[in-house]
Amino acid sequence: MPLPSYTLGVMEASAYAPEVFARGLPSSPRLRQQSEDTGEPINSVAGVASPLLSLQGIGLSFGGVVALADIDLSVLSGEIRAIIGPNGAGKSSLINVISGVYRPDRGHVRLDGISYAQVPTQRLAHLGVARTFQNLALFKGLSVLDNVASGLAYKVRSNFAGQVLGIGRSRGEQRDSRSRAEQILEFLDLSSVRDHLAGTLPYGLQKRVELARALVAEPRLLLLDEPMAGMTAGEKSEMAAFVRAARDRFATTVVLIEHDVGVVMGLSDRIAVLDYGRKIADATPDEVRNDQRVIDAYLGVASDNEDGAGI
């Protein structure tokens, strides 16, 4: 598997390592060890892809409630990885830790070879990470096109004066971001609503606009927090097809949370199952389907017990 833009990773490492150290973590010797790793090429044994994202011993609790306990997770470049689990299992917390919205109490997030105690949210887009939200997080007062184009705002170099006067690089940037946004809208079959205010669209379309906004930056890692929640079966399979197409077209690694096990089984390369903040399984769909712990915790009793014998 090709290693995507390794040089970028090194640049980010040099820019961010000092700040990570400056946080004065209790486990700083370990962290230093990891950060120094980035000075060398990422170990990529022939035939084995290196993980784009790995979580090491992530622990997070709110007050006395343990949301995540000692989670390890390793996501290979280019795979679609689902995270499933019952409500309250910690799935969204995990996405929030990966995207830096939450700072874990313990453990590190290793992105593209660089270890973070807390992923810098403000630089997430620069690191090649994009995400969607469980509850819609569109900009209601902007058109669909402007919402999607805002996914490129992190690249803008022109200042407001140049933009107001229409001089310097602002014109080129504006043209570029519009045309890329239009391409994505076409890719996700949203061109017909491009000038509508995002807030006026039906729910399913808003979910897709959010995917478009995340995709427009062509992220290497795409985090989808329940992209199909509240959709009809038809909309779900459509969305699943879009997610797969996005992976194939942009070589994006996808981490997604989803409740509909049927959709997840067909879509993902591997599935991690959480229950009460712990990872109880992490395997291919077939293995997960037959894992007794997963069946007990999430999938429910097997069909041969439909009559309720023994309950």
Next chain:
Amino acid sequence: MTAISVDFASAPVLPKWLVPVLLLAVAYGVVPLIGSSYLFEAILLPFLALSLAGVGLNILTGYAGQVSLGSAAFMAAGAFAAYNFNLRVEGLPLIGSIFLAGIVAAAIGIVFGLPSLRLKGFYLAVSTLAAQFFVQWALTKFSWFSNNSASGVIDAPRLSISGFALDGAIGRYLFALTVVTVLTFLAHRLVSSQTGRNFIAIRDNETAARIIGIPVLKTKLLAFAISSFIIGVAGVIWAFAYLRTVEPDGFDLDRSFQILFIIIIGGLASIRGAFFGAALIVVFPLALSRLGVFLLGDLFDSGVLDMSQRIVLGALIILFLILEPDGLVALWDRVRRRLLFAWQST
């Protein structure tokens, strides 16, 4: 809050620039010829100054979603800064004083915008009150700002641009009109630029804006700076072109509320809304006083006028918030669409 683009699909499309250009043609070509001095002094000059202040506040509150109750402070900062630049810097042209006054107001705006990095909504509104009270206090306390005038009152300098005097009512009107036109045009360009879209993104969902890489802190402070610049220049127009003699007390909290009402009544996140709102706020008391005198005669003295103004204006604001949260602009667009539709179907 979403009166940014309106669906005109059902109406015949007029070029967008047509209405502003026609209005400007009338404002420059017709009004100076037929207007009375009363029209300029009592209606058009305050209307222009308050409209511009409304445009400035709308960028901050309507577009970037940061509530401010310090508008009058930034007007005062602009007015007193322009006065001092004009007084103390030899040979500085009027435009230069105005521009520098805007910069001073912008700098003060950034300082008092710093709490916005932590505070939201009502809490931010309360913290902007600090600007209101601090600026007014400083201007009264330190007589240097008013060139040691005993009561803190400043008199506007003679207005002239490259030796061309603008001291008459018409001259001051044209001067104010030009400044307002230029800044409004730039504000319009701003809100449809990437920076303007970043403002709206932060207003609508700050977390999502941060995640996709919009520099939230920088953008908020930029909104404060630009907004305060425009409000500061509005303060210069208020002091130099409209009143000619101002004191710090003229820029009190009531003025800040007045500008906030202008954008709420006119329409949040709409450049046009500021003009609609200012027109209502300026014309409404005059119309009310005429109406009162007509109906009640001598019984309608200034005390009654003041009281009835407050009552009717308060009722209007409540009605607007309930019936038309998107303001006069939304109302106007609906009426216009209906008229055009009726005209089309005949």
